[in-house]
Amino acid sequence: MATKFVIIGGGPAGNTAATHAARLGAEVTMIERDVVGGAAHLWDCIPSKTMIATGGAMSFTRRIGGMGLEKQDVEVDIEALTERIEDIKGRLHRNITRLLESQSVRMIAGTARLLDPHRVEVTTSAPDGSSTEVLDADAILIATGSRPRIPDWCHPDGDRILTTRDCYPPTQFPSSMTVVGSGVTGVEFVHMFSSFGAAVTLVVSRQQVLPNKDPEVASVLEDDFLKRGVRLLKGARATSIERVGDEVVVSCDDGRVVRSSHAVLAIGSVPNTDDLDLEAAGVQTDGGYVTINRHCQSNVGHIYAAGDVSGKLPLSSVAAMQGRKVAEHVMGLQKVAHRHLDYDKAASAIFTEPEIADVGLAETEAFAEGRKIRVTKVPFSATPKALINNDSRGFVKIVSDPATGVVLGGSIVGRHAAELISVIALAVTAHLKVSDIVESLLVHPALSEALAEAAE
Numbered sequence: 001m002a003t004k005f006v007i008i009g010g011g012p013a014g015n016t017a018a019t020h021a022a023r024l025g026a027e028v029t030m031i032e033r034d035v036v037g038g039a040a041h042l043w044d045c046i047p048s049k050t051m052i053a054t055g056g057a058m059s060f061t062r063r064i065g066g067m068g069l070e071k072q073d074v075e076v077d078i079e080a081l082t083e084r085i086e087d088i089k090g091r092l093h094r095n096i097t098r099l100l101e102s103q104s105v106r107m108i109a110g111t112a113r114l115l116d117p118h119r120v121e122v123t124t125s126a127p128d129g130s131s132t133e134v135l136d137a138d139a140i141l142i143a144t145g146s147r148p149r150i151p152d153w154c155h156p157d158g159d160r161i162l163t164t165r166d167c168y169p170p171t172q173f174p175s176s177m178t179v180v181g182s183g184v185t186g187v188e189f190v191h192m193f194s195s196f197g198a199a200v201t202l203v204v205s206r207q208q209v210l211p212n213k214d215p216e217v218a219s220v221l222e223d224d225f226l227k228r229g230v231r232l233l234k235g236a237r238a239t240s241i242e243r244v245g246d247e248v249v250v251s252c253d254d255g256r257v258v259r260s261s262h263a264v265l266a267i268g269s270v271p272n273t274d275d276l277d278l279e280a281a282g283v284q285t286d287g288g289y290v291t292i293n294r295h296c297q298s299n300v301g302h303i304y305a306a307g308d309v310s311g312k313l314p315l316s317s318v319a320a321m322q323g324r325k326v327a328e329h330v331m332g333l334q335k336v337a338h339r340h341l342d343y344d345k346a347a348s349a350i351f352t353e354p355e356i357a358d359v360g361l362a363e364t365e366a367f368a369e370g371r372k373i374r375v376t377k378v379p380f381s382a383t384p385k386a387l388i389n390n391d392s393r394g395f396v397k398i399v400s401d402p403a404t405g406v407v408l409g410g411s412i413v414g415r416h417a418a419e420l421i422s423v424i425a426l427a428v429t430a431h432l433k434v435s436d437i438v439e440s441l442l443v444h445p446a447l448s449e450a451l452a453e454a455a456e
Helices: 012-023 039-061 078-102 184-195 215-227 316-330 363-369 384-388 417-429 434-438 449-455
Strands: 004-008 027-032 106-109 111-116 119-126 129-136 139-142 146-148 161-163 176-180 199-204 231-234 238-244 247-252 257-260 262-265 269-271 303-305 348-350 355-360 374-379 395-400 407-414
Touching: 004 012, 004 129, 012 027, 012 078, 012 139, 012 316, 039 078, 039 146, 039 184, 078 106, 106 119, 139 316, 176 184, 176 247, 176 257, 184 199, 184 215, 184 348, 199 257, 215 231, 215 355, 215 407, 247 262, 303 316, 348 417, 355 417, 363 395, 374 449, 384 449, 395 434, 395 449, 407 417, 417 434, 417 449, 434 449
Parallel strands: 004 027, 004 139, 027 106, 139 303, 161 262, 176 199, 176 262, 199 231
Antiparallel strands: 111 119, 119 129, 146 269, 238 247, 247 257, 348 355, 355 407, 374 395, 395 407
16 A cells, blocks of 8 residues: 655645655645745745846846946846746746646645644635545655744835845835845845845844855955945844834844835744644644754654754755655665765855855864864956956865865855855765865866866
């Protein structure tokens, strides 16, 4: 008899687990209340990256004077941009849905809650009222994602005081914007809105943007922000955001006040586990996040969690890999050769200008641990392709073991950093040595040459 696998949530973790488990022979049912593909993914991540790409194209046109071309002023077409965002979202949604259908995954549009460790109640809505269905499950995956965190002192109105999901599709572009939160999402929004011509202020609660990143990396981004006219309020923590007429007033704990036409709150997220009745199945949580082991199992062995609700790295790539590993574990593949997911080796990127990407052991982390490392760094200004591109900002940094030469980590700041980091990520995952990178015959001229030079 096929394993009955019930998945709550159809984002990257849920839909990957569904298709993989179905291929392995499971009878899969997936419940999604918002959109197959994931609300955070299709309503937040993809639209923001689409707008960032458009803003980047506008920024590039402002630099073409250095490439032997006449400078041009371009204006954004909000209607066309909105159509572009909706088209991309629609394509991704349809692709995921077709893949699930091809694997005979049953998809239910509705909400779910656990009745006990082996039963899930699903509620669906229809014009003539709602209906419920109880599903029996041999295994259950909680993959319900997260939503923007909203503190008590802020009341978003979707018009001037915004959460990240309120920013797209855009109805207008603000003349000025205050971004509260200087983490990954916050700096991406600074880049996005400044690219579209807004006067941007970033409220930075500490003394550097991206407080969890390498200070040298953060410094490059700060310098670029300042050159673009971004105002950085360092050491300030927002305590209230209020709308006063056509202005938004952000007050900080040190008495400083910022006025702008709009403000966006980017201070993290909270897990969507409130209405799942996890306690009915005896599932333990910590701050709303499901506590998991290396197999993504909760304290109830056949109930798993993946994606944002697992409290691990909030990355779509990590969620999808968790989904794959869960499917393998549900179907018993952990009993054969099975590589466990190592969160310390997950590559991540920040889509600012310049882009930022890193993977593995960070230089500051190694120093804090008193660990001996070898750090090599090459600026893109020494790379021919960067000069050809008229964009020599940033650098490549590789961290390795001085005794063995094994690549432990690295960071890249510069154009196409999100793509280039894949080379270092592969080296970290496969335990390659710096000599393996040096001896690879790479393309010339190409930005990847800086990787080989940094590995020397």
